[in-house]
Amino acid sequence: MSHGSVCVATYRCYDDKADFNKKALGIAVGLTVGSWTDLPEARKAEMEKHLGKVVSVTVHEPDGALPGERYADLRIAYPDVNFSRDIPALLVTVFGKLSMDGRIKLIDLEFSASFASAFPGPKFGIAGVRELLGVHDRPLLMSIFKSVIGHDLEGLREQFYKQALGGVDLIKDDEILFENPLTPLEKRVETCMAAARLAERETGQKLLYAVNLTGPTSQLAANAKRAIAAGANALLFNVLAYGYDALHMLSSDPDINVPIAAHPSLAGAFYPSPHYGIAAPLLLGKLMRLAGADLVLFPSPYGSVVMPKEENLAVQSALIDPALPVRASMPVPSAGIHPGLVPLILRDFGKEVVVNAGGGIHGHPMGTAAGGQAFRQAIAAAEQGLSLPEAAKQPGNEALQTAIDLWGFKE
Numbered sequence: 001m002s003h004g005s006v007c008v009a010t011y012r013c014y015d016d017k018a019d020f021n022k023k024a025l026g027i028a029v030g031l032t033v034g035s036w037t038d039l040p041e042a043r044k045a046e047m048e049k050h051l052g053k054v055v056s057v058t059v060h061e062p063d064g065a066l067p068g069e070r071y072a073d074l075r076i077a078y079p080d081v082n083f084s085r086d087i088p089a090l091l092v093t094v095f096g097k098l099s100m101d102g103r104i105k106l107i108d109l110e111f112s113a114s115f116a117s118a119f120p121g122p123k124f125g126i127a128g129v130r131e132l133l134g135v136h137d138r139p140l141l142m143s144i145f146k147s148v149i150g151h152d153l154e155g156l157r158e159q160f161y162k163q164a165l166g167g168v169d170l171i172k173d174d175e176i177l178f179e180n181p182l183t184p185l186e187k188r189v190e191t192c193m194a195a196a197r198l199a200e201r202e203t204g205q206k207l208l209y210a211v212n213l214t215g216p217t218s219q220l221a222a223n224a225k226r227a228i229a230a231g232a233n234a235l236l237f238n239v240l241a242y243g244y245d246a247l248h249m250l251s252s253d254p255d256i257n258v259p260i261a262a263h264p265s266l267a268g269a270f271y272p273s274p275h276y277g278i279a280a281p282l283l284l285g286k287l288m289r290l291a292g293a294d295l296v297l298f299p300s301p302y303g304s305v306v307m308p309k310e311e312n313l314a315v316q317s318a319l320i321d322p323a324l325p326v327r328a329s330m331p332v333p334s335a336g337i338h339p340g341l342v343p344l345i346l347r348d349f350g351k352e353v354v355v356n357a358g359g360g361i362h363g364h365p366m367g368t369a370a371g372g373q374a375f376r377q378a379i380a381a382a383e384q385g386l387s388l389p390e391a392a393k394q395p396g397n398e399a400l401q402t403a404i405d406l407w408g409f410k411e
């Protein structure tokens with residue numbers, strides 16, 4: 001939703017006794033003009049346009065509330081005139097010092113049309129990524145490089161080729177693989193893209209390789225362009241370690257013309273507490289999308305790094321909500337995913353999703369390629385309305401049978 005020339009922040013504030021109306025007013029004034037009642041009338045007239053306003057205060061105080069359960073949702077409008085049109089300025093305005101002031105969590109931000117217009121958003125988004133892959137009718141499948149530190153180019157090539165043979169649509173670097181003498185950026189891209197071309201001859205399938213974009217912030221754009229010149233057709237980026245503005249810089253650069261996948265590393269430092277930090281739908285949804293992520297990874301509700309389902313679906317919703325005037329980002333619920341979870345993922349996320357797995361592919365008893373095939377068979381089964389055990393019995397689906405024998409399944 002857009003609000004004239006103000007951005008609106010929603011906070012959840014826990015306090016057993018506070019006067020929440022007073023608290024909200026204190027924030028609205030304190031984070032904008034500083035003090036109001038002490039100002040002379042003439043100065044008030046000048047400062048009015050800078051003054052934050054309380055939009056609403058909704059107190060949640062159930063009968064018999066136990067200590068620690070009373071909270072309020074405070075909505076405060078901040079005039080655009082107070083900050084430049086970049087995400088750091090907005091975040092510092094609405095939650096800079098306030099993030100350290102007691103039990104308060106930033107739940108949501110609604111951008112003014114003017115603020116949002118400074119952000120082109122994802123260059124490709126869901127539709128653009130599908131267009132590059134030539135896949136429009138089914139959920140996508142991504143595989144994650146695993147245990148590649150200390151491996152040379154040949155080791156990487158082999159692992160890449162096996163993943164590609166499994167029929168995956170995207171392969172992403174491990175986010176902890178940085179510039180290193182064994183697999184330097186350009187050589188890594190050349191090696192993996194050569195393996196992608198080789199595999200395409202077998203599978204007939206296009207593939208995006210999201211190479212990890214790393215290094216000092218001052219060199220990110222140059223590194224991205226070196227990777228693209230070497231043949232990279234996608235980038236992986238650890239957004240929270242660098243800041244949203246670094247993603248915005250990359251995504252709005254006309255020469256960085258490949259999709260960017262945002263990795264959620266560090267997100268656990270921000271969203272899990274009910275009392276502090278930044279809510280996941282804003283952290284991993286709205287802000288990632290506004291800053292230009294084409295695909296966004298986040299912990300799924302099913303796997304090893306669990307995020308509650310309601311919160312998960314709110315992240316998805318923020319990534320695709322048509323109210324934000326930029327392209328939709330592709331949701332990538334991740335971590336601990338195996339083929340037996342595919343029916344749940346597709347039930348909850350629908351078709352516009354990337355099923356993403358590392359261990360669930362490489363850990364397949366018949367090998368990495370079979371790991372990818374098992375996922376593709378599970379996706380096909382869900383699309384045909386078959387249960388996994390039914391599909392696994394079909395000729396040619398031994399990879400799926402082996403996967404559900406090992407990991408089980410949920411429907």
Ligand SMILES: CSCCC(=O)C(=O)COP(=O)(O)O
Nearest residue numbers: 298299334335336357358359
């Ligand atoms: C916490 S979301 C990021 C997922 C990720 O990068 C990853 O490596 C997951 O690997 P897994 O073996 O759990 O599929």
